[in-house]
Amino acid sequence: xxxxxxxxxxxxxxxxxxxxxxxxxxxxxxxxxxxxxxxxxxxxxxxxxxxxxxxxxxxxxxxxxxxxxxxxxxxxxxxxxxxxxxxxxxxxxxxxxxxxxxxxxxxxxxxxxxxxxxxxxxxxxxxxxxxxxxxxxxxxxxxxxxxxxxxxxxxxxxxxxxxxxxxxxxxxxxxxxxxxxxxxxxxxxxxxxxxxxxxxxxxxxxxxxxxxxxx
Numbered sequence: 001x002x003x004x005x006x007x008x009x010x011x012x013x014x015x016x017x018x019x020x021x022x023x024x025x026x027x028x029x030x031x032x033x034x035x036x037x038x039x040x041x042x043x044x045x046x047x048x049x050x051x052x053x054x055x056x057x058x059x060x061x062x063x064x065x066x067x068x069x070x071x072x073x074x075x076x077x078x079x080x081x082x083x084x085x086x087x088x089x090x091x092x093x094x095x096x097x098x099x100x101x102x103x104x105x106x107x108x109x110x111x112x113x114x115x116x117x118x119x120x121x122x123x124x125x126x127x128x129x130x131x132x133x134x135x136x137x138x139x140x141x142x143x144x145x146x147x148x149x150x151x152x153x154x155x156x157x158x159x160x161x162x163x164x165x166x167x168x169x170x171x172x173x174x175x176x177x178x179x180x181x182x183x184x185x186x187x188x189x190x191x192x193x194x195x196x197x198x199x200x201x202x203x204x205x206x207x208x209x210x211x212x213x214x215x
Contacts, residue, residue, distance in 0.1 A: 014051050017060030022070065030067055031074040040067045079151040082111065082122055086168050089113035089120075094190075095176035096141075098132050105129045107140050124148075134185040138193065145169075166197040 016026050033043050041064050051058045086092055093112040098105060109124035124144060129136050149165040152158040172194055177183035 012054075012056045013059050014047065014056050015059045016047070016062045022060075022062060022066060026062070027070045027073065030062070030070050034067070034071050034074075040064050040071075043067050076151055076155075078122075079148045080155060080157070082124070082148055083152040083163060083168075085113045085120055085122065086111070086171065087163060088115060089171055090115045091173045092168070092171045093174040093176065094141075094172060096137070097178070098129075098137070100132070105132045107132075107137060109141070109144065132182065134182045134189055137182070137186050138189045141190065142193070164201065166201045169194045169197045170201065 014026075015023055017023075022030075029047070030043055033046060034040070038046055044062060044064075044067075048058055091114045093114065095110045095112070096107060098107045100106070106126055106128055108126045111122045111124055113120045113122065127140060127144065129140055145168060146165055149163060149168065153162045172190075175187055175190060177187065
C-alpha cells in the first residue's frame with residue numbers, strides 16, 4: 001500500500017484531550033451541545049455516537065466534571081463579552097419577560113447594544129425570583145448587572161482597568177416590556193435607579209476634577 005493510500009484510509013480523529021488538556025475546539029463543541037439541550041452526562045455519549053456515524057475516531061476522554069466546568073467557562077466568557085460590547089456601544093436597550101412554572105417565578109433578560117448601524121442582541125440569562133413584583137424585578141436587574149461587572153473586574157483585564165456598572169446604566173436609553181401594570185412601574189423604578197446612579201457618577205467625576213484645597 002502506498003503512502004497516499006494509507007493516508008486516505010486513515011480515519012479522521014476528534015481529539016477530546018491532548019496531553020491532559022481539552023482543546024479550545026472541543027470546549028466549544030461541548031458548550032454547543034449543552035446549548036442544544038443535552039444533559040452533562042449525555043455529552044460524551046453524543047460525541048461518540050456522532051464520531052462513529054461519520055467514521056471518525058475519538059482520542060482522549062472528558063469527564064462529566066470537566067463538562068460542567070467548561071460550561072461555566074462559557075458563562076464567564078459571556079459576561080466578559082457583554083461588558084466589552086456594552087462599553088463600546090453608543091446606546092443600550094433592555095428587554096425582559098417573566099413566567100411562572102410550578103409556582104416558581106422566572107425572569108429572562110436581553111440586551112441590545114447599538115452603535116451606528118450595528119445592533120447586537122445578547123441573552124442575559126434566566127433567573128428565578130421569590131415573586132414577580134416590580135421591586136423584585138428591579139432587584140433582579142441590579143443583582144444581575146452587578147454580577148456581570150464583578151466577573152469582568154475580577155479578570156486580568158478588569159484588574160488592570162476596572163469598570164463601573166454605573167457607566168453601563170448611563171448608556172441605557174430604553175426598555176421593552178409588555179403593557180402590564182407591574183412593567184409600567186418597573187420602567188419607572190429602573191429610570192429612577194438609572195438617574196440616581198448617573199448623578200452619583202457625575203458627582204464623583206466632578207469632585208475628582210476639583211483641585212485640592214491649599215493648606
